[in-house]
Amino acid sequence: MTKQDYEGPILEIDKLSISFFTRLREIPAVMDFSVAVQPGEAVGLVGESGCGKSTVALGVMRDLGKNGRIVGGSIKFKGRDMGQMSDDELRGIRGSEIAMIYQEPMASLNPAMKIGRQLMEVPMIHQGVSEKDAYQRALQVVTDVKLPDPKRILESFPHQLSGGQQQRIVIAMALMSEPALLILDEPTTALDVTVEAAVVELVKELGKKYGTSMLFISHNLGLVLETCDRICVMYSGEAVETGSIEDVFDKMQHPYTQALFRSIPLPGADKNSRPLKAIPGNFPLPHERPQGCNFGPRCDYFEEGRCNASMAIPMAPIDGDDRHWTRCLKFQEIDWAAPMVLMDQKEKGDIGKVVLKMENLKKYYEVSANALFGGGGEKKVVKANETLSFEARESETLAIVGESGCGKSTFAKVLMGLETATDGQILLDNRNIEDIPIEKRDTKTVGEVQMVFQNPFDTLNPSMTVGRQIVRALEIFGIGDTEDARKQRMLELLDLVKLPRAFADRMPRQLSGGQKQRVGIARAFAGDARIVVADEPVSALDVSVQAAVTDLLMEIQREHKTTLLFISHDLSIVRYLSDRVMVMYLGHVVELGSTDQVFSPPYHPYTEALLSAVPIADTSIEKEHIVLEGDIPSAMNPPPGCPFQTRCRWKEQVPGGLCETEMPPVRHLAEGHQVKCHLSDEILARMTPVIKVAAE
Amino acid sequence: MDPLTWTGSIAVLNPILLVAVVAMLIIAIVNIAISIFVTEGPQQVNADGTIAARGGIPGLMSLLLNWTLMAVIGLVLIYAALGVLMGSNAGIIGAMSQRFLPVWIALTLLFALSIIYKRNLGLYGKLFDSPIGMIGFGLVMFWVFTGIFSAFDLIVTHDTLTQISGMKNKVPGTPVRGAEDGEFGWYLLGGDNLARDVFSRMVKGAGIVVLIAPFATLFAYMVGITLGLPAGYRGGSFDTLLSFLANLILAFPVILLFYLLVTPEIVQTGLPQYMAVVLFLFPMIFAGVLIYSRYSTQPQKCYVWMAIILTPMVLVYLAAINAPGTRIDFWPLDFFPMPAGILVVFVSVVFVNSPTVFRIVRGLTMDIKTRDYVAAAQTRGEGPWYIMLWEILPNARGPLIVDFCLRIGYTTILLGTLGFFGLGLPPESPDWGTTINQGRKLLQIYLHPALPPAFALLSLVLGLNLLADGLREESLKD
Numbered sequence A: 001m002t003k004q005d006y007e008g009p010i011l012e013i014d015k016l017s018i019s020f021f022t023r024l025r026e027i028p029a030v031m032d033f034s035v036a037v038q039p040g041e042a043v044g045l046v047g048e049s050g051c052g053k054s055t056v057a058l059g060v061m062r063d064l065g066k067n068g069r070i071v072g073g074s075i076k077f078k079g080r081d082m083g084q085m086s087d088d089e090l091r092g093i094r095g096s097e098i099a100m101i102y103q104e105p106m107a108s109l110n111p112a113m114k115i116g117r118q119l120m121e122v123p124m125i126h127q128g129v130s131e132k133d134a135y136q137r138a139l140q141v142v143t144d145v146k147l148p149d150p151k152r153i154l155e156s157f158p159h160q161l162s163g164g165q166q167q168r169i170v171i172a173m174a175l176m177s178e179p180a181l182l183i184l185d186e187p188t189t190a191l192d193v194t195v196e197a198a199v200v201e202l203v204k205e206l207g208k209k210y211g212t213s214m215l216f217i218s219h220n221l222g223l224v225l226e227t228c229d230r231i232c233v234m235y236s237g238e239a240v241e242t243g244s245i246e247d248v249f250d251k252m253q254h255p256y257t258q259a260l261f262r263s264i265p266l267p268g269a270d271k272n273s274r275p276l277k278a279i280p281g282n283f284p285l286p287h288e289r290p291q292g293c294n295f296g297p298r299c300d301y302f303e304e305g306r307c308n309a310s311m312a313i314p315m316a317p318i319d320g321d322d323r324h325w326t327r328c329l330k331f332q333e334i335d336w337a338a339p340m341v342l343m344d345q346k347e348k349g350d351i352g353k354v355v356l357k358m359e360n361l362k363k364y365y366e367v368s369a370n371a372l373f374g375g376g377g378e379k380k381v382v383k384a385n386e387t388l389s390f391e392a393r394e395s396e397t398l399a400i401v402g403e404s405g406c407g408k409s410t411f412a413k414v415l416m417g418l419e420t421a422t423d424g425q426i427l428l429d430n431r432n433i434e435d436i437p438i439e440k441r442d443t444k445t446v447g448e449v450q451m452v453f454q455n456p457f458d459t460l461n462p463s464m465t466v467g468r469q470i471v472r473a474l475e476i477f478g479i480g481d482t483e484d485a486r487k488q489r490m491l492e493l494l495d496l497v498k499l500p501r502a503f504a505d506r507m508p509r510q511l512s513g514g515q516k517q518r519v520g521i522a523r524a525f526a527g528d529a530r531i532v533v534a535d536e537p538v539s540a541l542d543v544s545v546q547a548a549v550t551d552l553l554m555e556i557q558r559e560h561k562t563t564l565l566f567i568s569h570d571l572s573i574v575r576y577l578s579d580r581v582m583v584m585y586l587g588h589v590v591e592l593g594s595t596d597q598v599f600s601p602p603y604h605p606y607t608e609a610l611l612s613a614v615p616i617a618d619t620s621i622e623k624e625h626i627v628l629e630g631d632i633p634s635a636m637n638p639p640p641g642c643p644f645q646t647r648c649r650w651k652e653q654v655p656g657g658l659c660e661t662e663m664p665p666v667r668h669l670a671e672g673h674q675v676k677c678h679l680s681d682e683i684l685a686r687m688t689p690v691i692k693v694a695a696e
Numbered sequence B: 001m002d003p004l005t006w007t008g009s010i011a012v013l014n015p016i017l018l019v020a021v022v023a024m025l026i027i028a029i030v031n032i033a034i035s036i037f038v039t040e041g042p043q044q045v046n047a048d049g050t051i052a053a054r055g056g057i058p059g060l061m062s063l064l065l066n067w068t069l070m071a072v073i074g075l076v077l078i079y080a081a082l083g084v085l086m087g088s089n090a091g092i093i094g095a096m097s098q099r100f101l102p103v104w105i106a107l108t109l110l111f112a113l114s115i116i117y118k119r120n121l122g123l124y125g126k127l128f129d130s131p132i133g134m135i136g137f138g139l140v141m142f143w144v145f146t147g148i149f150s151a152f153d154l155i156v157t158h159d160t161l162t163q164i165s166g167m168k169n170k171v172p173g174t175p176v177r178g179a180e181d182g183e184f185g186w187y188l189l190g191g192d193n194l195a196r197d198v199f200s201r202m203v204k205g206a207g208i209v210v211l212i213a214p215f216a217t218l219f220a221y222m223v224g225i226t227l228g229l230p231a232g233y234r235g236g237s238f239d240t241l242l243s244f245l246a247n248l249i250l251a252f253p254v255i256l257l258f259y260l261l262v263t264p265e266i267v268q269t270g271l272p273q274y275m276a277v278v279l280f281l282f283p284m285i286f287a288g289v290l291i292y293s294r295y296s297t298q299p300q301k302c303y304v305w306m307a308i309i310l311t312p313m314v315l316v317y318l319a320a321i322n323a324p325g326t327r328i329d330f331w332p333l334d335f336f337p338m339p340a341g342i343l344v345v346f347v348s349v350v351f352v353n354s355p356t357v358f359r360i361v362r363g364l365t366m367d368i369k370t371r372d373y374v375a376a377a378q379t380r381g382e383g384p385w386y387i388m389l390w391e392i393l394p395n396a397r398g399p400l401i402v403d404f405c406l407r408i409g410y411t412t413i414l415l416g417t418l419g420f421f422g423l424g425l426p427p428e429s430p431d432w433g434t435t436i437n438q439g440r441k442l443l444q445i446y447l448h449p450a451l452p453p454a455f456a457l458l459s460l461v462l463g464l465n466l467l468a469d470g471l472r473e474e475s476l477k478d
Helices: A053-061 A087-093 A115-126 A131-144 A150-154 A163-175 A193-210 A221-227 A245-250 A255-263 A408-416 A443-448 A466-476 A483-496 A501-505 A513-524 A543-560 A571-577 A595-599 A605-613 A655-661 A681-686 B013-037 B056-099 B101-116 B122-129 B131-151 B198-234 B236-251 B254-262 B264-269 B271-279 B281-295 B299-321 B340-368 B372-379 B384-420 B432-440 B451-476
Strands: A011-021 A026-037 A042-046 A068-077 A098-101 A181-185 A213-218 A230-235 A238-244 A354-368 A379-393 A397-401 A423-428 A449-452 A531-535 A563-568 A580-585 A588-594 A621-623 A666-670 A673-676 A691-693
Touching: A011 A053, A026 A042, A026 A053, A026 A068, A026 A213, A026 A238, A042 A053, A042 A221, A053 A068, A053 A098, A053 A181, A053 A213, A098 A163, A115 A131, A115 A150, A115 A163, A131 A150, A131 A163, A163 A193, A193 A221, A193 A605, A213 A221, A221 A245, A230 A245, A230 A255, A238 A245, A238 A255, A255 A543, A354 A408, A379 A408, A379 A423, A379 A563, A379 A588, A397 A571, A408 A449, A408 A531, A408 A563, A443 A449, A449 A513, A449 B372, A466 A483, A466 A501, A466 A513, A483 A501, A483 A513, A513 A543, A543 A571, A563 A571, A571 A595, A580 A595, A580 A605, A588 A595, A588 A605, B013 B056, B056 B101, B101 B122, B101 B131, B122 B131, B122 B451, B131 B198, B131 B451, B198 B236, B198 B281, B198 B340, B198 B384, B198 B432, B198 B451, B236 B340, B254 B264, B254 B271, B254 B340, B254 B384, B264 B271, B271 B281, B271 B299, B271 B340, B281 B299, B281 B384, B340 B384, B372 B384, B384 B432, B384 B451, B432 B451
Parallel strands: A042 A213, A042 A230, A098 A181, A181 A213, A397 A563, A397 A580, A449 A531, A531 A563
Antiparallel strands: A011 A026, A011 A068, A230 A238, A354 A379, A354 A423, A580 A588, A588 A673, A621 A691, A666 A673
């Protein structure tokens, strides 16, 4: 198919409604959705899971499956109604004029085919070019997505590349046919933060270079701010607000958008003086949507008889702004500039004595080449944790930050007693526990050190009731003498995590993600835990639920004087809730200090890059762009010298190539602030803040 | 008395059934042919948002197929119902249907109750949402009830060993010469070459299969689970060793193994009995560990449960392995003498089935042990057996239940094979394998003695496979 020139919007979606049909009922997934994408423009589609944003993308691709149907409205691609096109025409457009990039890169690549073949296939099928031309084109595109050694990459299989490289290949594949429209469905969710930053940077650059329009689907407001020109906020199948990034971020005109921004930890939020405000209630199921405004039941400005009248609420334009629309009846009455009603300010918990102390903790794994009969063959040592030293105090939150493979999970395992340390000490109340595996620990110790897991869908045993699982934890920790006493305590624990007592008899599958996570927290506190390791407890939850769960953790901490070890890669939330921060890279602690010390210069170069990589959903923030080259090295063969030297942008500043030969020593920059780096004091002093709040 | 025809006075229904079956087959074939060439459009929707019936030719065809299928099933039910009412007036079919009356009643009750309460019955209840599963379950339960009732001498018309003179190799429906009052007047499915009643032998054979197959499979499961869980969970050299042993057993030709096990010389050494001593131990280990891991924090409760569950198990165990006059003969309380042949068959079937179960359980365990709830159990200091039995096993139940159903089917066929080769069970035993083997000898002249047990075997195994399919389908729909 020849591509014709066309002026005007690339994609025009007008009053689109998509429904899925089941034997029981019609389930409307998208209702009255309109958006237009101009040439070269990037439009962000934001919303929580289940709001219909991916359905819109599938609707554009006309890939709704057997049960899905477009029941109203139209989708025009370059001015032509896609509903009128034949299957052949659609097939010609897909992959050649509209390309899509999915979340999981490995799932989009054929594992049995070499990268080069897969890339060459695209122009060979769509444009019928010769194999030689296709190869040249593939080589060109792989160079464009900044992969090292493109020829070798073309010759490799998908599994030989890292996640970040795979996603670059998927992007390259999408660009092979120079599409007019690129749909990106959460393209970086599966990647690490620094890799994500690099991929986002790349997408932006390529968008400019090729003049491609983009529809960027994400749940992350910060990411949309960085990549898009316009934004469309969706809630429960409807677009609730759409407009340019500046208008929506700074002059929002819909209560949901406002609530969303108030529930994410932006710089300035603080767990004590300015806590986050979670959106009350739950996301409505598609077939249980309320009358009138979908957001009504959760809205602060709800007006009985008006917001829940039976008529559908239309999108209303906002005067003076460029194509800024909102789906709210009361937007002209609401005082949007009014400051947020402050939630009750909380007393800062007093930080008490040292509870946990790590000294030069080391954990090495031996990986033998021939695992079948054990022994024999050469052995490799993986240094998962290298000289970890820190202490944690009562009612303190210590955040442990790092990307995958940095050794934070190993550290948690050693602390919990699932593994024993290779060297060094762990002192719990001055008792050594590093060599005591969990079977040999007394119940009190086990109950005192507990863990909250990351994946809410995996943290509860699916075939046991919620109550039974908590009671079992109580049994194991030896709490309560009788069955009734334990049951009573279990109900109190449900109260503690603010779940209705009726949930005790429910099965985990009947609970939402946030509710499951609460049960996980209740279970962790069953033995009056004093130290709780929270392994990314909110990263798999939706934004509006995240705030509530975070708050709950903080509240329990205040009450119980718990020491919280908060493992996360999300620096926004770390800044919000932690007292001290520890940054890890490849098993080493590269920086440790109070939150203020870590978040302001001087930084360790890795911390600096991390800070720059985290997207922040605030237009008044100016960030310095630091993009790390390459991927995290494998722990199996770490680079010599400083572990970060392969990606460090300050390496040249250190004389004599010291970084490549010698492991940097731990240096104390200030009281309680330590850094593992060769950089001289004066260079460190010259560092400028990565995140700056623009002068208002 | 006159010989019975197949359908007697309800023969008028035969042409109708024939037409219905032929129509159904033709429509089914046409339907398949159409589905190859015609691609379907999106589903049509009613005004109220529900999915409408499919339109066009494919829709019409599938509607026709449903109707003809209903007609065939309805006709078959009419045959059965008329048979119950008219008895031998409705021919052999009618007489058999009347003999199966207790089974019909039991099946009707079971289905009625299950369908009424299906919303409260979990996965079992969901089975009644799937037609395939219902058909499979119906077939299986038909033979289960037949087996149970035949043990009380219901259904059967004659003693399975009595030979009546003049009935040798007689065709189905032959009247018994000089039948007295109270005696059944016909050999419904004819007589075999020893002049015994084929129908009664088939019905009695169901009892043997229904007794051995599920229990042997259950024992194989106990062995497989008790060994597979730690192998998958712990891994290491324990796993390597057990997997190697499992491979060894699986690699050994099954039939040869059976021949070896039932050879009189080997039976005399007591090898099958020693194997029984080991294999029958596993259910007790399983139950013991299950209780202990659950109640280890409350010793009092733990002992009570152990006593309640384990005492009867130990008694049954000792009675089962003890046989007077053999190598293992020490236990005075032998309250059920297990026939030596049955024990050998049982042990061999358990022995060859458990390695496969072991592998399935091991694989499932290795998958499930990476879940967070297992890690959560580890971090609160649970013992390995609690994690294996209460955290991992319940979540592996889906595939295990499906495999259990399929495996009963394999076991049934295995039992048939054993009987066919005359291994283990005595030659006069009415089990299906032995009966088929005896009928085989005169197969070219007389078909009727071999076919009924063969069809019985077929329908039971088919039922089990359909049941497994239905369970798998429904368990995925959650």
